[in-house]
Amino acid sequence: MNAQEMSEYTVLCVDDNPHVSDALRSMLHRTPNLRWIGTLPDATDLLERVESERPDIVILDLDMPGPDPFEVLATLSERCPDSKTIVFTGHVRRDYIDRAVEAGAWGYVSKNEAEDRLFEAIGQVLDGRFAFSPEVRATLDT
Amino acid sequence: MTKPTTDTPDRLPRVPTREDAAWAEGAAGARLLGAIPAAVYTCDMAGRVTFFNEAAAELWGRRPLLGQDLWCGSWKIFTVDGAPLPHDQCPMAVALKEGRSVRGEEIIVERPDGVRRRIRPHPEPLRDESGALVGALNMLVDVTEQRRLEEAQARLAAIVDSSDDAIISKTLEGRITSWNAGAQRIFGYTPEEVIGRSITIIIPSDRLTEEQTILQHIRRGERVDHYETIRVAKDGTLLNISVTVSPVRDHTGRIIGASKVARDVTRRKAAEEALRTSEERLRAILSLLPAGVYACDAEGRITFYNRRAAALWGREPALHDDQERFCGGFKVYTPEGAYIAPAHTPMAVAIREGRSFRDVEAVCERPDGTRFDASVNIDPVLDTDGRILGAINVFQDVTEQVRARRALHDHHAILQQAIAERTRELEDTHRRLRLSERMASLGTLSAGLGHDFGNLLLPVRVSLDALAAADLPESARQDVERIRTSTEYLQQLAVGLRMLSLDPKRAGNPAPTDLREWWSEAHAIIRNALPPAVELEADLPDRCSVAMSRPALTQAVFNLCQNAGDALRARGRGRVRITARREGDRVHLTVADDGPGMPPEVRDHCMEPFFTTKTRAISTGLGLALVAGLVREAGGGIQLQTAPGQGAAFTLTLPAAESPIPDPDQPRRRALVEVSDPRIRALITSELGYLALDVVPESALPDPRVDLAVLDRPPNGTLARHYLLLGIEGDHPPHVTAIGHKPRPGAIRRALRSAVEQLAAAPEPAR
Numbered sequence: 001m002n003a004q005e006m007s008e009y010t011v012l013c014v015d016d017n018p019h020v021s022d023a024l025r026s027m028l029h030r031t032p033n034l035r036w037i038g039t040l041p042d043a044t045d046l047l048e049r050v051e052s053e054r055p056d057i058v059i060l061d062l063d064m065p066g067p068d069p070f071e072v073l074a075t076l077s078e079r080c081p082d083s084k085t086i087v088f089t090g091h092v093r094r095d096y097i098d099r100a101v102e103a104g105a106w107g108y109v110s111k112n113e114a115e116d117r118l119f120e121a122i123g124q125v126l127d128g129r130f131a132f133s134p135e136v137r138a139t140l141d142t
Numbered sequence: 143m144t145k146p147t148t149d150t151p152d153r154l155p156r157v158p159t160r161e162d163a164a165w166a167e168g169a170a171g172a173r174l175l176g177a178i179p180a181a182v183y184t185c186d187m188a189g190r191v192t193f194f195n196e197a198a199a200e201l202w203g204r205r206p207l208l209g210q211d212l213w214c215g216s217w218k219i220f221t222v223d224g225a226p227l228p229h230d231q232c233p234m235a236v237a238l239k240e241g242r243s244v245r246g247e248e249i250i251v252e253r254p255d256g257v258r259r260r261i262r263p264h265p266e267p268l269r270d271e272s273g274a275l276v277g278a279l280n281m282l283v284d285v286t287e288q289r290r291l292e293e294a295q296a297r298l299a300a301i302v303d304s305s306d307d308a309i310i311s312k313t314l315e316g317r318i319t320s321w322n323a324g325a326q327r328i329f330g331y332t333p334e335e336v337i338g339r340s341i342t343i344i345i346p347s348d349r350l351t352e353e354q355t356i357l358q359h360i361r362r363g364e365r366v367d368h369y370e371t372i373r374v375a376k377d378g379t380l381l382n383i384s385v386t387v388s389p390v391r392d393h394t395g396r397i398i399g400a401s402k403v404a405r406d407v408t409r410r411k412a413a414e415e416a417l418r419t420s421e422e423r424l425r426a427i428l429s430l431l432p433a434g435v436y437a438c439d440a441e442g443r444i445t446f447y448n449r450r451a452a453a454l455w456g457r458e459p460a461l462h463d464d465q466e467r468f469c470g471g472f473k474v475y476t477p478e479g480a481y482i483a484p485a486h487t488p489m490a491v492a493i494r495e496g497r498s499f500r501d502v503e504a505v506c507e508r509p510d511g512t513r514f515d516a517s518v519n520i521d522p523v524l525d526t527d528g529r530i531l532g533a534i535n536v537f538q539d540v541t542e543q544v545r546a547r548r549a550l551h552d553h554h555a556i557l558q559q560a561i562a563e564r565t566r567e568l569e570d571t572h573r574r575l576r577l578s579e580r581m582a583s584l585g586t587l588s589a590g591l592g593h594d595f596g597n598l599l600l601p602v603r604v605s606l607d608a609l610a611a612a613d614l615p616e617s618a619r620q621d622v623e624r625i626r627t628s629t630e631y632l633q634q635l636a637v638g639l640r641m642l643s644l645d646p647k648r649a650g651n652p653a654p655t656d657l658r659e660w661w662s663e664a665h666a667i668i669r670n671a672l673p674p675a676v677e678l679e680a681d682l683p684d685r686c687s688v689a690m691s692r693p694a695l696t697q698a699v700f701n702l703c704q705n706a707g708d709a710l711r712a713r714g715r716g717r718v719r720i721t722a723r724r725e726g727d728r729v730h731l732t733v734a735d736d737g738p739g740m741p742p743e744v745r746d747h748c749m750e751p752f753f754t755t756k757t758r759a760i761s762t763g764l765g766l767a768l769v770a771g772l773v774r775e776a777g778g779g780i781q782l783q784t785a786p787g788q789g790a791a792f793t794l795t796l797p798a799a800e801s802p803i804p805d806p807d808q809p810r811r812r813a814l815v816e817v818s819d820p821r822i823r824a825l826i827t828s829e830l831g832y833l834a835l836d837v838v839p840e841s842a843l844p845d846p847r848v849d850l851a852v853l854d855r856p857p858n859g860t861l862a863r864h865y866l867l868l869g870i871e872g873d874h875p876p877h878v879t880a881i882g883h884k885p886r887p888g889a890i891r892r893a894l895r896s897a898v899e900q901l902a903a904a905p906e907p908a909r
Contacts, residue, residue, distance in 0.1 A: 022601060024604070026605070026608060081821075101825065130824040137832065
């Protein structure tokens with residue numbers, strides 16, 4: 001593992017929409033320092049996968065079949081606090097944002113915004129900062 | 143010869159002789175007969191009048207021809223019954239024919255002038271010495287006056303006898319001289335028991351002096367009229383009597399006694415007393431009545447009123463006064479306030495027409511100008527023949543009832559109005575509910591759309607990015623850019639749609655909305671409200687914020703643009719401009735179109751709920767009303783400028799707000815975040831950055847130059863210990879906000895905002 005490889009951050013994606021997963025994977029491949037380690041169609045095996053692979057970043061959709069993503073998120077952040085979760089969803093609602101933050105999310109990004117917002121958020125979280133995309137911030141203000 | 147005496151006819155010689163006749167025929171006799179005041183005449187055997195004196199001629203009213211007139215010198219003779227009596231049947235004729243004296247007969251003689259006299263003739267045969275009848279002498283005594291007196295006396299006696307009153311005569315000494323049947327009935331004594339005795343037998347001992355007083359009056363010739371006193375009956379009963387005593391004079395006018403008419407008024411007195419008692423009782427009752435009561439006579443003069451009436455009138459009118467007629471009140475008005483003259487009051491009508499009135503309402507004014515509402519009941523008073531004697535009026539002060547009734551009426555009206563308003567509100571709410579249901583559906587739809595848009599557009603965008611990075615021919619690159627632009631537009635549409643669907647009322651106290659920021663998100667959806675050929679322009683100033691939530695502003699402007707779009711749709715083309723300018727603490731945001739404008743009748747009603755010029759199928763009619771409601775809730779107002787052919791411009795006047803975007807020229811405040819949980823610390827740091835505070839690193843400690851310290855709430859100990867540890871005491875101690883264990887994000891945001899607001903009130907940032 002060279003120095004560049006050492007500075008790589010791993011990213012696990014949980015989304016039931018394969019188009020989204022594919023797009024993210026495509027983008028991640030083009031982004032230095034970020035490495036795609038896989039995708040899950042729901043949160044059923046998320047805990048197990050995170051515990052085994054310890055990704056730096058988990059990108060989590062909310063509107064998926066399977067277990068309640070908020071509950072999974074709470075367990076995940078408790079057991080694997082080093083794996084930081086960013087919620088990436090088209091549902092931008094204050095109650096969802098608050099529940100996600102309370103459960104342990106480090107960021108909340110709207111799928112309605114440009115995908116650059118997601119990569120900005122990943123950068124901020126890796127830097128130890130919290131991340132709300134502009135639409136999410138606006139929602140919290142109203 | 144015996145000289146006939148002349149003092150009375152009865153003493154005429156009963157057996158005249160020839161010498162008598164010769165004497166009578168002689169001059170001396172004739173002179174003598176002619177001088178006596180009684181009428182005398184003689185006839186011979188054949189009945190021829192041979193002599194008459196002047197008194198006879200005067201009585202007859204004519205002078206008969208001596209030797210020719212037969213039997214009598216009268217013009218006509220009648221019996222006392224009025225039947226004609228032939229002269230040859232008159233008493234003189236009878237005396238001559240039968241040769242006897244006729245006595246006790248009375249006849250009526252009529253003179254040529256028609257005057258009749260009642261006569262008692264005394265024909266006496268004249269005989270010669272041999273006893274042979276030679277003629278007769280008749281003395282005619284005029285008894286007309288005597289008979290008239292007798293008849294009058296008889297009538298009087300009959301009256302006296304039949305009178306119910308006691309009629310008593312007495313001497314000046316008080317001795318009873320007559321006592322009629324009435325006196326016997328009243329006092330119980332028969333005439334035989336009392337005549338000749340003193341009148342004092344009927345006078346109670348304690349009133350004996352009265353008799354002296356009465357007699358003194360009588361002696362002076364004075365009459366005592368209707369003197370009411372008490373007398374005593376034979377059986378000892380005391381009687382109330384009314385006495386009239388008059389002097390009795392003899393023919394010379396000398397007072398010789400007294401006549402006394404006494405009437406037993408005991409029963410009348412008792413009746414009067416009973417009536418008086420009854421009236422007093424009635425008056426007492428009427429005085430106590432809580433209602434005003436008064437009575438008028440047939441002329442309308444007030445004959446009675448009780449205390450309550452005077453109290454209500456505020457005056458005490460004079461009784462039986464021609465000037466005080468029909469009403470004792472100062473002035474009377476109809477409930478509507480029209481003056482009623484006394485002669486037109488219900489009381490006057492009742493007296494005039496004999497009508498009753500029930501619960502008539504009137505307004506009565508007192509002399510001091512105060513008024514009261516009166517309820518009036520009137521009944522006419524009729525006698526047994528149905529004649530109107532007057533009327534009684536019972537009236538009450540019903541001011542309070544009238545006031546209550548009016549209040550009730552007003553309340554009823556208010557209630558009805560309130561019900562109508564509530565009904566309108568309900569209808570409004572119902573329509574709004576339907577609208578909000580529609581909006582909720584729209585929200586659900588747009589939320590789903592947003593999600594799907596995100597899911598669908600994300601791969602598109604990513605693919606486009608990949609394509610853009612690839613080495614493509616120029617034409618393909620342009621295609622990619624066009625796709626990317628469309629995709630971005632779709633993305634903005636999704637954001638705008640979501641904002642439109644949010645309930646503006648749930649925004650609470652909204653954060654300031656920067657107009658330019660808002661427009662960057664909202665324009666896509668607002669653009670959709672307009673037909674494609676209509677241009678949409680926005681000219682919004684930089685750093686201009688309003689105190690209205692973004693969804694509310696979006697919904698308001700969306701609706702205004704939708705209206706503008708509808709107005710322009712027929713023409714197909716047009717322009718809508720959105721402009722804003724700040725003026726003091728207000729921001730005027732104008733949405734103007736260059737459409738056909740509105741006629742006045744539309745302009746005046748277009749902001750009322752459910753007013754619409756469109757068909758119901760495409761409009762709720764709530765659009766402009768909804769805008770007005772949203773603006774009102776934000777503390778603003780809405781104005782419309784329009785005229786036919788001149789477009790329409792709606793201006794929302796909204797409270798201005800400080801821009802949430804930090805002014806780069808302003809010095810930033812500094813904060814220290816001492817929170818153990820790195821994620822929470824990161825969250826707080828992110829929030830503070832958003833709130834325009836610089837977060838200083840921990841390495842800066844101890845540094846007193848911070849404005850805000852955000853600390854973990856210590857599980858043990860106090861914040862003071864933190865102060866010591868942090869060494870942040872000084873002249874400008876920072877504001878400290880403590881964050882508890884496992885804080886909720888909403889609570890953190892509120893705590894930080896509150897802290898920053900308090901800092902904003904501080905004079906200047908720490909240095």
